[in-house]
Every structure is written in structure tokens, then in C-alpha cells.
Amino acid sequence: MRKRSIILFFLLYSSALFAQYKVSFIVNRFPTYHHASDAVYLVGSFNGWNPKDEKLRLTNNGITIELKKGMFEYKFTHGSWDNVESGADGFPIQNHIINVESDTAIQVEIDHWADHFPKKAKETTASKNVRILDTAFYIPQLNRHRRVWIYLPESYTTSPKKYPVLYMHDGQNLFDNSTAPYGEWGVDEALDTLGREHGETIVVAIDHGVEKRINEYSPFDIEKHGKGEGDAYVDFLVQTLMPYINKNYRTKKNARYTAIAGSSMGGLISFYAMLKYPNKFGTAGVFSPAFWIVPQLKELALKRAPKIKGRIYFYAGGAESETMVPDMLTVFEAVNKFSKAKMETVVRAEGRHSEQTWREEFPRFYQWMMKE
Numbered sequence: 001m002r003k004r005s006i007i008l009f010f011l012l013y014s015s016a017l018f019a020q021y022k023v024s025f026i027v028n029r030f031p032t033y034h035h036a037s038d039a040v041y042l043v044g045s046f047n048g049w050n051p052k053d054e055k056l057r058l059t060n061n062g063i064t065i066e067l068k069k070g071m072f073e074y075k076f077t078h079g080s081w082d083n084v085e086s087g088a089d090g091f092p093i094q095n096h097i098i099n100v101e102s103d104t105a106i107q108v109e110i111d112h113w114a115d116h117f118p119k120k121a122k123e124t125t126a127s128k129n130v131r132i133l134d135t136a137f138y139i140p141q142l143n144r145h146r147r148v149w150i151y152l153p154e155s156y157t158t159s160p161k162k163y164p165v166l167y168m169h170d171g172q173n174l175f176d177n178s179t180a181p182y183g184e185w186g187v188d189e190a191l192d193t194l195g196r197e198h199g200e201t202i203v204v205a206i207d208h209g210v211e212k213r214i215n216e217y218s219p220f221d222i223e224k225h226g227k228g229e230g231d232a233y234v235d236f237l238v239q240t241l242m243p244y245i246n247k248n249y250r251t252k253k254n255a256r257y258t259a260i261a262g263s264s265m266g267g268l269i270s271f272y273a274m275l276k277y278p279n280k281f282g283t284a285g286v287f288s289p290a291f292w293i294v295p296q297l298k299e300l301a302l303k304r305a306p307k308i309k310g311r312i313y314f315y316a317g318g319a320e321s322e323t324m325v326p327d328m329l330t331v332f333e334a335v336n337k338f339s340k341a342k343m344e345t346v347v348r349a350e351g352r353h354s355e356q357t358w359r360e361e362f363p364r365f366y367q368w369m370m371k372e
Contacts, residue, residue, distance in 0.1 A: 019068065019069060020066040020067065020068060021066065021067055021068070021069065021100050021101075021102055021103050021104070022064055022065075022066055022103045022104075023064065023065055023066070023067050023098070023100060023103070023104055023105075023106065024062060024063070024064040024104070024105040024106065025042055025058075025062060025063050025064075025065075025074075025105075025106050025108060026061065026062040026105060026106065026107055026108065027040070027058065027061045027062060027076070027108045027109070027110060028061075028107055028108065028109055029109040029110065030061075030110050031110060031111060031112050031113060031116065033116060034110075034113070038078050039057055039058075039078055039079060040057070040058040040076055040077070040078050041053060041056050041057050041058070041076065041077050041078065041079065042056040042058065042063055042065070042074060042076060043056065043074065043075055043076070043077055044072055044073055044074030044075065044095075045072050045073045045074070045320070045321045045353065046065070046067055046072050046074070047224070048214060048222075048224060048225065048290075048293060050224065050225070051077040051079065051080050051081050051083075051084070052077070052079050052080060053224075058076075067100045068100070068322065069100055069101055069322065070099070070100055070321060070322020070323065071097060071098070071099045071100075071319060071320070071321055071322055072097070072098050072100065072321055072322075073095035073096065073097055073098075073320070073321070073352070073353055074095065074096050074097075074098065075092075075093070075095055075096060076108070076110055078113060081181070081210065082114060082115050083113055083114060083115045084113070084114050085110045085111070085112065085113060085114070086111070086112045086113060086114040086116075086117070087111065087112065088111065088112060089117075090112070090114055090116070090117030090118075091114070091181075092114055092181055092182060094354070095352070095353070095354070096108075097319070097352075122177050122178040123177055123178060124176055124177070124178045125175075125176055125177040125178070125184065125186075125189075126175045126176040126188060127175075127188040127189060127192055129151055129152055129153065129154060129156075129188060129191075129192065130149060130150070130151050130175045130176070130188045131149070131150055131152070132147065132148070132149060132150075133148040133149060133150040133204070134147070134148050135147050137206075137241070139233075139236045139240070140236070140240060141232040141233070141235045141236045141239070141240070142216070142229060142232050142233065142236065144209065144212075146171075146206050146207050146208075146209065147171065147172070147206075147207040148171065148204065148205070148206050148207070148241070149171045149174070149175060149203075149204070149205040149206075149207075150202065150203070150204050150205075150245075150249075151175065151187065151188050151191060151202065151203035151204075151205075152202060152249075153191070153195050153200030153201065153202065154192065154195065154196075154200070155200060156200075156202075156250075160250070161250065162250045162251055162252045163200055163201060163202045163249075163250060163251060163252060164199075164201045164202070164251075164252050164257035164258070164259065165201065165202045165203075165204060165242075165245060165249075165251050165252070165257065165258055165259070166201050166202070166203045166204070166259040166260070166261060166369075167203075167204050167205075167206075167237060167241070167242075167258075167259070167260045167261075167281075168187070168203060168204070168205045168206075168260070168261050168262055168266070169205070169206060169208060169217065169261075169262035169265075169266035169269060169270070170205075170207070170208050170213075170262060170263070170266050171205030171206050171207040171208070172207050172208070173185060173355055174187045174188075174203075174205050175187055175188045175205070180355065182354065182355050183354070183355040183356055183359070184355060184359070185355055185358055185359045185362055186359050186362075187203060187205075187362060188203075190362055190363045190366065191203065191366070194363060194366055194367065194370075198366065198367050198370040199370045201259075201366075201370070202245075202249060202251060204241065204245055206237075206241070208266075212229070213265060214265055214293075215227060215228060215229045216229045216230065216233045216269075217230055217233065217262075217265035217266060217268060217269040218230045218265065218268065218269070218293065218294055219231050219234075219269070219272045219276075219294070219297070219300075220294045220296055220297070222293060222294065228294075230269050230272055231276070233269065234269065234272060234273045234276055234277065237260070237273065238273075238277050238280050242258075242280070254282070255278075255279055255280055255281060255282040255310065256282040256310075257282065258280060258281055258282055258283075259281065259282065259283035259284065259285065259369055260273050260274070260281045260283070260284050260285070261284065261285030261286075261287065261313075261365065262285070262286075262287065263287035263288050263358045264287075264288050264289070264290050264353065265290050265293070266287070267285075267286040267287045267288055267289035267290065268286075268289045268290045268291060268293070268294065268297070270284045270285060270286055270289075271284055271286045271289060271297075271301075271312070271331070272297070274308055274310065274312060275300060275301060275304045275307075275308070276304075278304075278307045278308050278309060278310065281310065282309075282310035282311065283310055283311045283312070283313075283369050284310070284311075284312045284313070285313045285315075285362075285365045285369065286312060286313065286314050286315065286328075287315045287358050287361060287365075288315065288316055288317060288320055288324060288351075288353055288357075288358070289314070289316075289327075289328055289331070291327040291328060291330075291331050292321075292323050292324075292327050297331065298330060298331055298334050301331055301334045301335050302334045302335075302337075302338065305334065305335045305337070305338040305339040305341075306338045306339060307339075308335065308339045308341040309339075309340065309341060310341055310342075311341060311342040311343065311344075311369070312335070312341055312342075312343045312344070313343075313344045313346070313365050313368055313369065314328055314331075314332050314343065314344065314345045314346065315345075315346045315347075315348075315351075315361050315365070316328040316346075316347050316351065317347075317348055317349075317350070317351020317352055317353065317357055318347060318348065318349035318350065318351060319349070319350055319351060319352045320351065320352060320353040321353070324353075325347055328345070328347075329345065332345050344368055346361070346364070348361075
């Protein structure tokens with residue numbers, strides 16, 4: 001009898017966990033200049049943030065989709081991130097959040113589209129220690145170009161010493177508000193202050209390609225997005241960019257002094273870089289990793305975990321999605337089972353999937369990273 005009760009409990013629990021609920025999104029108001037013929041798309045954490053997913057195109061001012069129980073973030077576009085819903089200032093709004101617990105209908109009002117406003121020059125916030133290394137650094141592994149930024153510590157021009165290096169992704173979001181559509185991390189301001197007490201570091205940041213970001217940051221093919229180019233991208237970091245930086249700047253070349261970090265897909269590819277090149281990267285900052293998009297990464301992590309000797313900082317926010325924290329902990333546990341790497345797992349209940357959240361977490365990661 002007890003065995004039957006346990007089985008029944010498990011079945012009921014599994015049913016609740018994987019149940020699908022119908023969620024209707026109904027737009028009650030569009031901007032006055034919106035035309036009825038304009039295509040509008042729902043985009044969110046449930047579709048990989050694809051801004052033009054034909055399966056999520058609204059019909060008659062609404063759309064109904066099925067979602068599992070949990071928390072999701074979403075917005076509306078009419079075809080691209082340049083055409084996302086915005087506030088009266090023309091800048092994109094914060095993500096909407098929905099907590100799905102049953103069938104429900106969401107009433108929405110869209111005030112503006114970002115492309116209705118002339119491009120506004122945001123205030124430049126990059127500190128004097130930030131510069132553009134190259135506006136079009138060539139990536140031979142992918143036959144394309146990317147802007148690359150570099151942050152040099154305050155003492156770099158007055159001291160002959162060598163410095164650790166931190167490689168980061170989504171470069172346009174790290175230093176300068178004028179290039180960050182959803183706000184910047186403030187990496188330069190953080191290091192200007194933290195460097196004095198915790199040690200200085202060079203930061204090298206590579207811009208993402210708007211149309212290729214998911215591909216470049218995924219080591220596996222994805223049905224919705226196409227070929228994964230993560231292997232080639234990580235090869236670029238190690239085989240092309242890293243030798244260039246080590247040749248032209250005073251760096252500590254040992255893996256112990258070489259770190260990599262990023263958020264969302266950038267968190268995923270940072271973790272993968274540690275798996276592929278454990279002798280090149282000694283530390284990884286894995287912020288809000290999009291592990292859900294490539295579930296096969298867990299198997300790879302299990303296989304390569306014994307080779308990881310460095311340190312990994314895992315961070316996830318409880319307000320990102322229902323699966324963000326469990327997915328991160330699953331990968332952590334897979335590595336922790338076979339690896340002697342030093343790992344830190346941080347979960348903050350209020351953390352959202354946003355630059356503002358990662359801006360707040362970055363100084364904590366940096367202080368942890370710089371501990372001997």
C-alpha cells in the first residue's frame with residue numbers, strides 16, 4: 001500500500017510539473033500610429049527571444065500559447081529588436097513578467113514602438129580606461145568581423161607589471177550606455193574601484209552579432225536557430241584573439257590568470273570554453289546560463305568534468321524563469337560529481353534576466369575571482 005501511495009504521489013507531482021497551461025495575450029491598445037496590417041510578434045524566454053518567430057505572430061490582436069508552470073519574461077516586437085515596444089523616450093522597456101500557474105489571459109497595452117523615434121544618442125559612460133581595440137577585428141574561424149573593446153587598469157601606463165586577463169562576451173553591453181540598448185554592466189566603473197583593493201585586471205570584450213548571437217554562443221545546432229558556431233567562436237578566442245592580446249599587452253599568460261565570463265548565452269559559451277580549453281581558462285563567470293537551449297551540454301559536462309581544474313562561479317536569479325535555477329544546478333552537480341574544480345553557486349531570489357541584475361552581481365564575482 002505504501003509503495004502504491006509513493007507511485008501515485010510521483011505521478012501526481014510529475015503531472016503538475018509538466019502540465020501545460022493555455023496563456024492568452026490580448027493587446028487592447030496599440031500606439032496611435034500603428035497600422036492594423038503591421039505584423040506583431042510575441043517574444044520571450046519561452047522562444048529563445050527570437051524577435052520574429054512566425055509561430056508567435058499575433059492574429060486579431062492576440063495569441064494563445066501553451067506554457068508550463070513557472071515564471072516567464074516577454075515583450076512584443078513588430079519584426080526585430082529595433083522595432084521592440086518602448087517607452088515615451090523611445091528606449092526599450094523592461095521585460096514583462098508572467099507567473100503561470102493556471103490557464104490565464106493577459107491584457108496588454110503597447111504605448112510605443114522604438115523605431116517610431118529618431119535614433120537618440122545616449123550619453124557615453126565609458127571610463128577613460130576603456131578603448132576600442134578594433135572596430136572590425138577579423139574572426140578567421142567564422143569569416144566575419146566584430147568590434148573588440150579593451151579595459152586597461154589605471155596603473156597600466158605607469159607600471160611595468162603584467163596583468164591577468166578577463167575575456168567577456170556581449171561587449172556592447174559592458175562599458176558604455178550609448179551602445180547598450182538595455183543598460184550596461186558598468187564593468188569599467190566597478191574595476192576602477194575594485195582594482196585598488198582586490199587587484200587589477202585587463203578586460204577584453206567582444207561584441208555579439210545581432211543576427212548571429214545565438215549561433216556563435218552555442219556549441220550545438222539548435223532546431224529553431226540553425227547551426228551552432230560555438231566551437232569556432234571559442235577557437236577564435238584561444239587561437240586568434242588571445243595570442244594577439246598576449247603579444248601586444250603585458251599579460252600573465254598562465255590559465256590561472258585567464259578568465260572568461262558572460263550572461264545568458266554568454267554564460268553558456270563561457271562554461272563551454274572551460275570544458276573545451278581547461279588549460280587556457282582558469283576561471284569562468286557563468287551568469288544566468290541558457291543551459292535549457294542545449295540540454296545535451298549536461299552529457300558533455302559529465303564527460304569532460306574530470307579535466308576541469310579551475311574555478312567556476314555559477315549565478316542564477318529566482319525571478320528569471322522556472323527552469324533557470326534547476327538547469328544551472330543540474331549542470332553544477334554534473335561537474336561537481338567528477339571535477340575537483342572550485343565552484344561557487346549563487347542564487348538570488350529577486351534576480352532577473354537583465355543587465356541591471358548582472359551589473360549588481362559582477363562586483364561579487366570579481367572579488368571572488370581575484371581571491372588567491
